[in-house]
Amino acid sequence: MGQRGAESEVEIVVDGQRQRVAPGITVAAALFNLGISALRRSVSGESRGPVCGMGVCFECRVTIDSRPHQRACMVAVVDGMHIHTASDS
Amino acid sequence: MTGEYFTTGEYAGTDAEVVVADVAVIGAGPAGIAAAASAAERGLRVALLDRGLESGGQIWRHINGVAIPRVAQQWLARLDKSGAQILRRTSVVDVSVDVAGFEILAESSGRALHIRVTNIILATGAREMFIPFDGWTLPGVMGIGGAQALLKSGGSFAGKRVVIAGSGPLMLPVAAALAESGARLVLVAEQAKRSAVARFAAGLWRTPSTLMQAARYRARFMSSSYSTGTWVTAAHGSDRLESVTVTNGRRTWRETADVLCTGYGLIPNVELARLIGCETRDGAVVVDDDQRTTIANVQAVGEVTGIGGAPLSLIEGEIAGLTVGSRLSVPLPLLRRRATFEAAARRMFDVFAPRAELRALPTPTTIVCRCEDVTYGVVQDAVCARQAKLHTRAGMGPCQGRTCMPGLEFLLAWHSDTVRPPIEPALVSILSSEVAKNAPSSFLSNSCVGDVYQ
Numbered sequence: 039m040g041q042r043g044a045e046s047e048v049e050i051v052v053d054g055q056r057q058r059v060a061p062g063i064t065v066a067a068a069l070f071n072l073g074i075s076a077l078r079r080s081v082s083g084e085s086r087g088p089v090c091g092m093g094v095c096f097e098c099r100v101t102i103d104s105r106p107h108q109r110a111c112m113v114a115v116v117d118g119m120h121i122h123t124a125s126d127s
Numbered sequence: 128m129t130g131e132y133f134t135t136g137e138y139a140g141t142d143a144e145v146v147v148a149d150v151a152v153i154g155a156g157p158a159g160i161a162a163a164a165s166a167a168e169r170g171l172r173v174a175l176l177d178r179g180l181e182s183g184g185q186i187w188r189h190i191n192g193v194a195i196p197r198v199a200q201q202w203l204a205r206l207d208k209s210g211a212q213i214l215r216r217t218s219v220v221d222v223s224v225d226v227a228g229f230e231i232l233a234e235s236s237g238r239a240l241h242i243r244v245t246n247i248i249l250a251t252g253a254r255e256m257f258i259p260f261d262g263w264t265l266p267g268v269m270g271i272g273g274a275q276a277l278l279k280s281g282g283s284f285a286g287k288r289v290v291i292a293g294s295g296p297l298m299l300p301v302a303a304a305l306a307e308s309g310a311r312l313v314l315v316a317e318q319a320k321r322s323a324v325a326r327f328a329a330g331l332w333r334t335p336s337t338l339m340q341a342a343r344y345r346a347r348f349m350s351s352s353y354s355t356g357t358w359v360t361a362a363h364g365s366d367r368l369e370s371v372t373v374t375n376g377r378r379t380w381r382e383t384a385d386v387l388c389t390g391y392g393l394i395p396n397v398e399l400a401r402l403i404g405c406e407t408r409d410g411a412v413v414v415d416d417d418q419r420t421t422i423a424n425v426q427a428v429g430e431v432t433g434i435g436g437a438p439l440s441l442i443e444g445e446i447a448g449l450t451v452g453s454r455l456s457v458p459l460p461l462l463r464r465r466a467t468f469e470a471a472a473r474r475m476f477d478v479f480a481p482r483a484e485l486r487a488l489p490t491p492t493t494i495v496c497r498c499e500d501v502t503y504g505v506v507q508d509a510v511c512a513r514q515a516k517l518h519t520r521a522g523m524g525p526c527q528g529r530t531c532m533p534g535l536e537f538l539l540a541w542h543s544d545t546v547r548p549p550i551e552p553a554l555v556s557i558l559s560s561e562v563a564k565n566a567p568s569s570f571l572s573n574s575c576v577g578d579v580y581q
Contacts, residue, residue, distance in 0.1 A: 062190045063281025064180075070282040075266035075367040082500040085366050087266030089497075089530070091276025092185055093178055094254050096525040096552075097497060107525075111276065112216075114180055 048117040053126035059115055066091065066098050066110035069123065077110055079124045086124075144240050148174040148212065150451050151231055151244040153219055153399065156184020158429025158440035159250030160202050165448020166248070167209035174242055175211050176233060178218040178551075182206065184252055185272060186437050188279040202441070214240070220557060221548040222247070222403055228424070232557070239557045246424045248447050249400050249412065250440075253393040253430035256533045258481065259495045259503065260488040261361040263389065267368030271390040275301045278308060285309030287385040290371050292316040292359040295392040295479045296341070296436075303347035305388075312351035313382050316373060318391070319479050321355040327478040337436075337471065360488060362387055376484065391481050394533050395431045401546040409433075417457065418447040426451060434475070439468035486538055496531045498524020503538075512541045525552045 047058040052072060059068040066088045069077060076085030078099045088098040091111050098110040101122035110121075148171075152163040155177035163175040175182070183189055187199040195203075206213070217235040224230075228245040255270040262268065269277070271293055278284060289310045291302050294317060302315045317324060328341065345353070354375065361372040363381075370383045395411045405420035406413045411433040418426045426447040429440035442465045446457050489495060491504030501521040509515035512522065512532055521535070522528025527550070535541055549558060 060281055064277075067277055067281035067283075070277060077266070080264070080497065080500050084264055084494075084500070085266050086264060086497070087269070087367070088277060089257075089269050089273050090254065091270060091273035091280070092254070094526060095497065095530045097530075099525075111280070112178070112180070 048115055050115055050119045050121060052121045053123055063115055064111055065113045065115055065121060068115050069110060074123055074125045076125045077123045146174055146240060146242045148172040148244050150246045150248060151176060151242050152248045152250055154250035154252050155182040156250060156252050156429060157437045158444040160206050161441045161444025162248045162250055162428050162448040163211040164206045164209040165445045166451050167211035173211040174214060176214045176217045176219060178216060180215060182213060185276060188276055190281060218551045219399060220551055220553045234553045234557045246451050248451060249427040249431055250429045251396040251399055251431045253395050253434055254529060255390040256392050256394045257530060258391055258485050258488055258534045259493050261490055261493050262363055264494050264497055265362050265364045265368045267385060268362050268387045271297050271301050271388045274388040275304060278304055288313050288383060289386045290314050290382055290384045291388040293390040294318045294481060299341055299344035303344040306348035306351060312348055313384055315351060315353045316357035317355045318358040318482055319355060323478045324355050327474060392479050393430060393434045397431060398546045398550050400427060400431060402548060402550055417450040418443055433472060435468055435472035481537060495535060496521035498526050
């Protein structure tokens with residue numbers, strides 16, 4: 039628990055777009071703040087977004103740095119991180 | 128099989144690490160923190176496992192220690208000084224028992240971790256109970272606790288139109304926090320009757336700090352409407368939430384909303400306790416005065432023993448930390464405080480029990496299992512959770528039924544299912560580290576690994 043609150047924004051790449059977001063927040067929070075609501079497609083093709091916020095429901099799965107099925111609510115943003123969601127057209 | 132789950136070969140971490148300790152505390156919310164700190168202060172070697180990014184659990188969720196209550200800061204500081212080893216981003220996959228004690232198989236940041244201990248303290252907390260309704264799978268519909276978690280991990284609700292509809296005391300702090308963060312709180316709808324909520328509030332005099340807190344929360348979203356005896360019957364939108372249908376049994380109306388927070392109280396996370404063999408009653412782990420479960424050298428503390436809130440969790444954690452691996456007697460004041468908070472928690476259950484009308488929420492085409500997209504019409508004919516799983520795949524996805532099964536138990540009067548490992552989705556490399564070790568009493572040999580992993 040360091041005193042890292044004053045750190046500047048980090049740059050992430052979401053669905054091919056460069057974005058600047060607050061440091062230390064979760065990927066789920068970053069995507070929510072960017073207005074990206076559909077994080078994955080369900081087995082029948084529906085859009086899904088975060089539900090439980092605590093790693094239980096697996097609805098917020100996205101691809102992070104080429105690793106599929108990562109829970110966006112359980113991972114903090116890191117500078118240079120590449121995120122791929124179901125909102126990518 | 129959906130072809131959608133977890134792939135192998137992403138991680139090199141097959142060289143498993145081993146941790147040896149006297150006590151493993153599983154879950155780093157208030158109960159687990161208090162248990163780990165109290166046990167470590169007695170000189171025991173304690174490993175505190177938690178799947179989150181930071182210690183604190185849900186109620187003390189924070190980023191870099193910002194914006195948590197004083198009592199949380201004090202406990203986190205005490206934990207830091209106690210000498211307990213904190214293993215973050217670590218999920219328990221399996222527990223096996225032998226004469227020497229317990230061997231816990233965990234996944235820690237993609238690597239296998241074997242933790243050998245003589246005692247386990249379960250502090251696995253609780254999750255929200257959901258009741259499915261049409262449209263609840265739309266992005267924008269989330270748990271009440273889910274919204275709180277999103278807010279605490281950096282999400283901004285500023286300017287968003289929010290409806291909170293469900294039941295239980297969690298609605299108040301979440302409504303207060305969302306209103307303060309700039310959300311436009313359209314409606315807070317509590318399904319319990321006004322008379323029941325009033326009875327609950329009247330009973331709070333026994334724990335005055337709780338009563339004061341409830342009043343303070345309400346004051347913080349005073350400009351928003353708080354309705355009792357009111358619930359949401361459907362959510363609407365094409366690819367994300369646009370509006371909700373609300374009813375109070377006499378009148379039905381629409382509210383436009385960007386976010387719907389829903390949830391019908393908390394239910395204990397008993398999966399790991401059941402895997403170990405601990406007796407449960409009414410969905411909570413049975414414990415004695417020293418927080419001991421029915422399995423030797425396994426204790427349970429906090430919400431997993433019954434929903435009671437953070438103050439009760441801290442007391443139970445301290446009691447377990449003092450009694451683990453010993454027959455020390457618990458100080459009387461601690462026992463008295465536990466009894467007071469337990470009585471308050473029991474009253475809460477009666478007040479906020481979901482009303483019968485909520486059983487009519489899902490229609491035959493409502494998706495109940497969000498992992499496998501199984502509809503209510505399909506699961507309705509099953510006689511039990513097990514049959515539903517085998518015949519319809521409801522509850523067989525990555526969440527392992529944690530999201531849909533409690534609601535289905537309420538809707539269809541099913542009984543809880545048995546638990547089999549792995550209790551959390553895990554990489555095949557983690558599981559193979561267990562198989563290769565060939566532990567004599569491993570539960571894994573009985574499980575159908577292919578169900579969860581591909």
